[in-house]
Amino acid sequence: MPTKPDSTxPDSTxPxxxxxxxxxxxxxxxxVHFGLRGGTLARLFGRDAGVVKAVDxxxxxxxxxxxxxxxxxxxxxxxxxxxxxxxxxxxTEGSIKFRGQDLASLSRRSLRDMRxxxxxxxxDPSAALNPAMTIEEAVGDALRxxxxxxxxxxxxxxxxxxERVGLSPVELFLEKYPxxxxxxxxxxxxxxxxxxxxxxxxxADEPISMLDMSVRAKILQLxxxxxxxxxxxxxxxxxxxxxxxxxxxxxxxxxxxxIVEIGPTEEIFANPRHPYTKALLRAIPxxxxxxxxxxxxxxxxxPDAAQPPLGCSFHPRCSEATDICGWESRDxxxxxxxxWTRRSPEEYEAERSLVxxxxxxxxxxxxxxxxxxxxxxxxxxxxxxxxxxPDDPMWRGVDMIEDEGSGVRVRFHEGVDPALRRxxxxxxxxxxxxxxxxx
Amino acid sequence: MRKFLKILAKPFTETAGLARWMxxxxxxxxxxxxxxxxxxxxxxxxxxxxxxxxxxKFPKAGAPSGDHWFGTDRLFFDVLSRxxxxxxxxxxxxxxxxxxxxxxxVPLGLVSGYYGGWxxxxxxxxxxAMFAFPSFLLAIVFSFLLTGLLGGTxxxxxxxxxxxxxxxxxxxxxNTTVSAKEAAYVEAARAIGASDFVIMRRYLFGNVVQSVxxxxxxxxxxxxxxxxxxxxxxLGIQSTDxxxxxxxxxxxxxxAGSGIWWTGLYPGLAIVLLVTGLTxxxxxxxxxxxxxxxxxxxxxxxxxxxxxxxxx
Numbered sequence: 131m132p133t134k135p136d137s138t139x140p141d142s143t144x145p146x147x148x149x150x151x152x153x154x155x156x157x158x159x160x161x162v163h164f165g166l167r168g169g170t171l172a173r174l175f176g177r178d179a180g181v182v183k184a185v186d187x188x189x190x191x192x193x194x195x196x197x198x199x200x201x202x203x204x205x206x207x208x209x210x211x212x213x214x215x216x217x218x219x220x221x222t223e224g225s226i227k228f229r230g231q232d233l234a235s236l237s238r239r240s241l242r243d244m245r246x247x248x249x250x251x252x253x254d255p256s257a258a259l260n261p262a263m264t265i266e267e268a269v270g271d272a273l274r275x276x277x278x279x280x281x282x283x284x285x286x287x288x289x290x291x292x293e294r295v296g297l298s299p300v301e302l303f304l305e306k307y308p309x310x311x312x313x314x315x316x317x318x319x320x321x322x323x324x325x326x327x328x329x330x331x332x333x334a335d336e337p338i339s340m341l342d343m344s345v346r347a348k349i350l351q352l353x354x355x356x357x358x359x360x361x362x363x364x365x366x367x368x369x370x371x372x373x374x375x376x377x378x379x380x381x382x383x384x385x386x387x388x389i390v391e392i393g394p395t396e397e398i399f400a401n402p403r404h405p406y407t408k409a410l411l412r413a414i415p416x417x418x419x420x421x422x423x424x425x426x427x428x429x430x431x432x433p434d435a436a437q438p439p440l441g442c443s444f445h446p447r448c449s450e451a452t453d454i455c456g457w458e459s460r461d462x463x464x465x466x467x468x469x470w471t472r473r474s475p476e477e478y479e480a481e482r483s484l485v486x487x488x489x490x491x492x493x494x495x496x497x498x499x500x501x502x503x504x505x506x507x508x509x510x511x512x513x514x515x516x517x518x519x520p521d522d523p524m525w526r527g528v529d530m531i532e533d534e535g536s537g538v539r540v541r542f543h544e545g546v547d548p549a550l551r552r553x554x555x556x557x558x559x560x561x562x563x564x565x566x567x568x569x
Numbered sequence: 570m571r572k573f574l575k576i577l578a579k580p581f582t583e584t585a586g587l588a589r590w591m592x593x594x595x596x597x598x599x600x601x602x603x604x605x606x607x608x609x610x611x612x613x614x615x616x617x618x619x620x621x622x623x624x625x626k627f628p629k630a631g632a633p634s635g636d637h638w639f640g641t642d643r644l645f646f647d648v649l650s651r652x653x654x655x656x657x658x659x660x661x662x663x664x665x666x667x668x669x670x671x672x673x674x675v676p677l678g679l680v681s682g683y684y685g686g687w688x689x690x691x692x693x694x695x696x697x698a699m700f701a702f703p704s705f706l707l708a709i710v711f712s713f714l715l716t717g718l719l720g721g722t723x724x725x726x727x728x729x730x731x732x733x734x735x736x737x738x739x740x741x742x743x744n745t746t747v748s749a750k751e752a753a754y755v756e757a758a759r760a761i762g763a764s765d766f767v768i769m770r771r772y773l774f775g776n777v778v779q780s781v782x783x784x785x786x787x788x789x790x791x792x793x794x795x796x797x798x799x800x801x802x803x804l805g806i807q808s809t810d811x812x813x814x815x816x817x818x819x820x821x822x823x824x825a826g827s828g829i830w831w832t833g834l835y836p837g838l839a840i841v842l843l844v845t846g847l848t849x850x851x852x853x854x855x856x857x858x859x860x861x862x863x864x865x866x867x868x869x870x871x872x873x874x875x876x877x878x879x880x881x
Contacts, residue, residue, distance in 0.1 A: 216760055245762035252760075257753035262775035271771065323761065415718040 152230075153191035154363055155215060155248075155331055158226035160188045162207070162214050166436060182435045184210040186387035187224070189550070192331065197357070197364040199378035199395070201371055202408065205432045207387035212333045212367045216248050217241045228331070246276050246327035253336040255316035259308040265292070266304040269323045276327060291322040294359070296352060314345035318352070325356060333365045338373065350377055372414050375399055383407045386435055386443040393556025403558040405450045430464070431489075440494050441545025442561065448523065454561055456545025457527025459498035463491040465524055469515045474512070484511050485537070501537025508537040572858050588856035595849025606660040607652050613637075617654035617812035620645035630829050640831035642820060652835050654812035658723065659843065663792045665727035666734065667785050673731070674738025675778060679769050681739070682746025682777075693743070696736040704733040708795050712804045726805040730795055741784055745777040752776075760854045781856055786851035790844045797840050814840050 131238040140294060150568040185207045191197055200208040203328060213219040216317045217233050226233045226307050228248060236244060252258035253439075259268050268285040269291055278284050292300045295318040308316055317337060324332055334353065338346040350373065357361060368374050374381055375395055391404040402408045409428045428447035433439055439446050441456010444463065448455065466488060486502040501508025509531065516525055546561050553563040573584075586593055605612060614637075620627055627645040631637060639648035681692045699707065711729030719725040749755070750773060758772045799805040800815025807816070813835040821833035 218759060242764060245760060250757070250760040252753055254753055258757045260754045260758070260772050260776070263771075271758070271763070273761045275758075275761060275767055301718040320757070323757075327761070529673055554747065 140261055145345070153227075154194045154225040154229060155190075155192040155365075156213070156230075157188060157190040157211075157224070158227070160211070160226060161186050161212065161223040162210050163222040165538065167448050183387045183438070184219070184435065185214065188387075188389055190382065190389070190392075192363050192365065193328070194363055195357070195361060196379045197366055197377060199366045199368060199374035199381040200384055201368055201374050201381055202384035203369060203432050205386070205435060206384040207435075208367045208384045209335050210387075212250070212335050212365055215331070215333050215365065216245055216250055217381040218250075227454075236457075243276070246272075247325065247329050248331040248333065249324035249329040251317070251320055251324050251334040251337045254340045255313060255320045256340075258320050261308055261317060263290040263307075265306050265311070265319055266310070269319060269326055270306070272323050272326050288322075288327055292319070294325065294356065295319070295322040296324070304312065312345075313341050314349065317341060317345075317349055319354065321349075321356070321362075325360060325362075328360075330361070331363045331365070333367070335367045337366075339368070339370065346373070353377075371410055385440050386433065388559065389404075389550060390441070390444065390548070390560070391556060391558045394443065397555040401554065401556075403553055403556060403563055404444075404447045404560045405562075406444050407558075409447075409449075422456070423491060426466070437494060440496070440547075442548055442559075445545075449479050450562060451523035451526070451542045452561055453529075454546045455523075456529065456547065457524055458545070459491040459493065459495045459540040461524050461527070462498050462540060463488050465519065465522060466515055469518055472518070481511055481514075484508065497539055497541045499534060499537055499539050504536060505533035505538050512538070512540070576851060585639075586858050590853075591795075591849045592853030593832070595846045595851075595853055598810050598842055598846030599850055602846065603660060604655045606652050606657040609657040613647075613653040615647045615650040615652050618646065619650070630824065632830070633831055639835045642830075642832040643824065644816070648831055648835050652814070652839050653728070653814040655814045655817065655836060655839060658774055658806060658811045658813050659793055659796060660674065661723050662708040662730065662796050663789045665723065666730040667789060669731040669733035670734045670738050670788070671781060671785065674735045674758070675742050675774075675781065677735075677804060678739045678742025679746055679773060679777065681744040682709060683750055683765065683773065685768055689739045689743070692739070696739045699732070699828065700736040700740070703793060705732050708799060709802070709804060712799055716805065720772045721805060721807045721810055723806065723811070726796060726799065729799075730792050730853055733795065734792070737784060737788065738781065741780055742777050745780070746773055749773055749776050782879075783851055783855045786847055786854060791845065791852060793840060793844050 143317075144428075153555060160554050161183065163181040164521050165182050165183060176349075188207075188211060190198070200211060202208045210219050212219055217226075217235075217236075221234055228244065229298045231244075233241065233244065245450045260266070263271065266285065266288050270281075273284050273287055278287075288304070289300045292298070295301050297315060297318050303311070303315075303319075308319070311319065321337075332353075337353070338349050339397055341349060354377070364377075366374065366377055371381075378395050380393065381395050381398045382389045383398070383404060384390065385406050391398065391402070391407045398407060398410065402411050406428070406500050413427055428449075433443065433446065439456060439460070440487065442448070442451075445451045445457065447457035466485070470481070473481065484503050484507050491498050501511065509559060512531065527542050527545075528544045531538050531540050533539075548559045548561050550557045550559045551563060581589060581593060601833070609741040615622060627637065627647060629641070629645055630643050631641040637649065639645050639652065641647055641650075642856045677692060677805050681689045708729050711732045712726060715725040719728075720737045755772055758768050763772070763846055794827030796805070796813070797818065800813040800817075801818060801819045802818070805816075816835040818833060818840075821829075824830075824832045
């Protein structure tokens with residue numbers, strides 16, 4: 131994947147961040163792959179079930195004091211990227227440098243020591259606290275694992291941290307168990323545990339998505355206050371662009387393990403470039419019932435990350451896809467099956483006998499064979515499918531249809547896997563935005 | 570003092586309904602035997618292997634009388650004394666074997682469940698193999714081996730009993746660990762920089778041992794029976810080393826035909842009572858601690874006026 135080495139943005143385009151400061155965290159070409167277990171039989175015979183590329187070649191540099199949002203659907207790899215910053219998800223390739231030190235080169239022990247500088251806030255505060263520990267123990271344990279033996283010393287720090295996150299009077303909370311607290315209070319405890327070791331980077335993995343609406347803004351405000359007081363740098367992971375707009379200096383849109391667009395928040399919102407970004411922005415609920423926005427949300431589901439689409443991985447769901455986006459056999463199957471859902475059972479049976487089984491299309495390939503009753507009937511079938519949805523972007527990707535065997539072979543255009551490229555104030559990975567000559 | 574009483578009343582205040590009565594009755598029965606065990610030298614009129622007092626020989630298989638409330642057996646031993654001393658043996662063996670079980674099974678289960686991989690597979694295989702054996706057969710084999718090594722001591726019998734129960738503790742702890750280690754708080758512990766050892770000790774241990782007390786008391790009841798069974802077969806503790814109910818039952822077998830009922834009745838009654846007591850405690854605890862059964866405890870809320878409201 132030819133991602134440009136200079137693709138991480140220079141700080142000059144980032145508002146409100148330290149100008150020209152060297153990045154505090156520098157992620158280069160990071161990939162995190164997970165091996166699949168496969169079925170019992172496959173495991174017995176040692177067959178490889180493939181890998182899921184949770185994070186696939188990501189570059190990201192955090193300037194000190196900035197707030198970077200990682201936005202994407204479930205399965206886009208945003209949480210894995212966040213966890214890998216703490217070394218919780220081991221990097222398969224690439225490097226993560228914290229203040230110039232590569233996390234991958236550290237021993238387990240020094241990695242654990244390192245974690246006092248990069249801390250994490252979790253999505254579900256009820257699950258992130260040990261039910262068998264009091265608040266004092268839970269928050270103080272972060273100090274205890276880093277070698278602070280004296281309980282009295284820890285208590286002073288715990289009280290200070292709890293006061294910082296707005297849990298007062300502190301004495302009321304110290305002896306409580308997590309089950310005695312509300313969701314917002316628990317999240318404050320989780321934040322207190324994260325800041326007590328004096329970190330410089332905080333990874334917040336959907337910190338407000340499990341909370342009541344009424345406390346979400348308060349928690350975000352608390353995090354902004356802490357950033358100001360303690361000079362923190364945030365990685366804010368969310369699926370909610372609306373809160374990211376409020377919170378972030380810079381936003382990275384992720385899709386299937388890649389960053390597809392990254393840039394300053396204002397620019398992303400004012401002028402979204404990637405079709406996926408546009409779709410996400412359209413998906414933000416609008417409280418004005420009188421205004422009806424066209425909500426052509428991306429069709430279908432997030433594809434299987436174990437077998438991502440060829441070319442640009444967003445192309446099957448993209449409304450602006452072109453001929454070179456990487457069309458392939460599975461897209462043909464999708465469109466044929468969509469066609470069949472609108473047929474009567476008799477018509478379906480007739481057409482089904484024409485083309486036979488479609489399971490062989492499940493293997494991603496640049497061409498697909500179809501039909502078993504001769505080329506003519508297969509062509510006629512494809513024409514019927516096409517006439518029903520002539521505007522489907524997939525047809526742009528069809529290069530030619532040639533006779534082969536008992537049917538036809540549909541050849542698709544060679545696809546392009548777009549790299550992250552500069553376009554205006556942002557960087558975007560889409561064939562619609564080709565390389566800009568450096569001004 | 571008040572605090573102590575509160576703790577003492579806990580089985581009553583923290584439970585409800587059937588569980589409360591099972592727990593309270595079970596605890597009462599068990600407490601009687603524990604007291605007998607602790608104060609055996611004071612409570613028993615004679616020693617467990619004493620055949621004469623003040624130079625007067627005890628009658629052989631004498632019927633219950635003022636001198637010997639439960640009578641005497643063929644070896645001139647006082648049955649009441651042997652029942653009381655037997656409680657001591659039983660409690661000693663059971664406590665020792667459960668301590669060994671917990672000390673072995675819980676850490677093994679934690680490590681096996683937490684690390685997984687081939688360590689886990691091998692341990693599970695061994696434990697399952699032990700579990701698959703008929704437990705009494707296993708106890709017999711182990712007590713043969715161990716009495717050869719250690720002699721017929723309490724320790725040898727306790728060890729052979731633990732051999733049957735360790736797999737249970739291992740499996741319970743291992744399975745709860747496997748599910749608990751996926752919890753977000755374990756990941757959070759890793760995120761604050763905790764080592765594997767710290768995670769196991771401070772984060773997992775407290776959350777996976779909750780069912781161990783229940784298992785312990787239920788196993789204790791079973792262990793009493795197994796101990797008696799071993800004694801009945803003449804394995805384990807010999808009658809001159811310590812009083813053992815099962816062994817006494819074995820010797821009483823020949824008496825039953827000749828109308829000597831007291832040598833068999835009292836040790837048998839002791840076994841039945843102690844097993845019942847421990848089972849009741851276990852089931853009561855299970856109803857109280859086990860989260861899947863605990864739902865029954867939720868009592869309907871009755872709204873009351875401010876005057877009737879009082880601190881619970």
